[in-house]
Amino acid sequence: MNNLIHRLLLVTFFLSGCAALIYQIVWQRYLFTGLGVDIDSVTLIVSSFMLGIGIGGALGGWVADNIPDQRLKIYAAAEFFLALIGFSSPWLFSVIQSLSGSGWSYAGVSLVSVLAVLVPTTIMGMTLPLLTVYFNDALQNIGASTGALYFFNTLGAAFGAWLTVEWLFVSWGLDQSAQLAASINLCCCILILSASKIHHLLGGTVFCPKD
Template sequence: MAPNYQRPLFLLFFISGFCGLLYQVIWVRLAFAAFGVITPVLSVVISVFMLGLALGSYGGGEWVSFLRKKFQLSPIFFYGLTELLIGIGSFTAPWLYKQGANLLLGMGDLNSFSYLLLSAIVITIATLPWCICMGTTFPFMMAFVEENASQQDSFSFLYLANVAGALTGTLVTSFVLIELLGFH
């Protein structure tokens, strides 16, 4: 890959990793606020997040090949579109949590099976589509890198950028942003 591509792509993928974990931390906190600070809520948010990443990553390679052939556009276009969808989803998930919590008000005890099951369904509906989109970003970006690569070692710098962004996103969100800005 030409060096002039590496810095912007590194920055894009750093920001993507940062935002991905920012969303996860905030979605956990908002789910606690909506459904109660209980272990099953944490488990569901984390599990749905990881499931979405896995599904998106698994399907993303096939999807980008299909999309590239069908629309004759660069994978970076689909990457950008996916990031836009994730951004939209970051605003819809909290609203869906609130609506779901309102529906569950009459369900009774936070530890009842029906309450836990329905809250898990709401959390899944609110977050899974956006987490699947997050999972597709890596195959989409890799397709772009592969399309423009002059050598095959281009993968590692993207992985480093995403992991560094994710680590930074977790720390900054947990210890700075939520403390300074709150949730609203």
């Protein structure tokens, strides 16, 4: 049982990284329509992603420390809300794309674009500290906890980047790619809730992967 929780959570973090990179590439393409393709727009979009991840990391650390009994449920909720945003993103970004044609200034479109990216990336950023603290309760080794999670998340991100460029854009297009990423988030939510249920059945004890 303990090993099952461990594996389920690592799988979710791999899948979460995959979905995140699909979103980043897809949302960049959406926003290029409204902002144009130049160094300014690329810098703005990538910086917004990094800012959101940073804010989410700080927020997730605070939540993990102050609401320890709900870490897995909050992680599941984060993936659920990412799924909702992902499913609605084709509509959301089509609205942003239309702003330029409606007379909005470049600064105005940029601000709306940043806000549209900041919300989901902040949610993404929350997930690492939530899981890191949860893992560290068992491993008592923050380096091992962070390293394992970063490895699976980065591996998933690399796979998501390859999948998007080599297959999704060729066969599916932007809207379907975003919906696939949202479906991945929804699968993560289900897996996390399953892990949380097992954790509860074990009496709330923290798993130990070495068992």
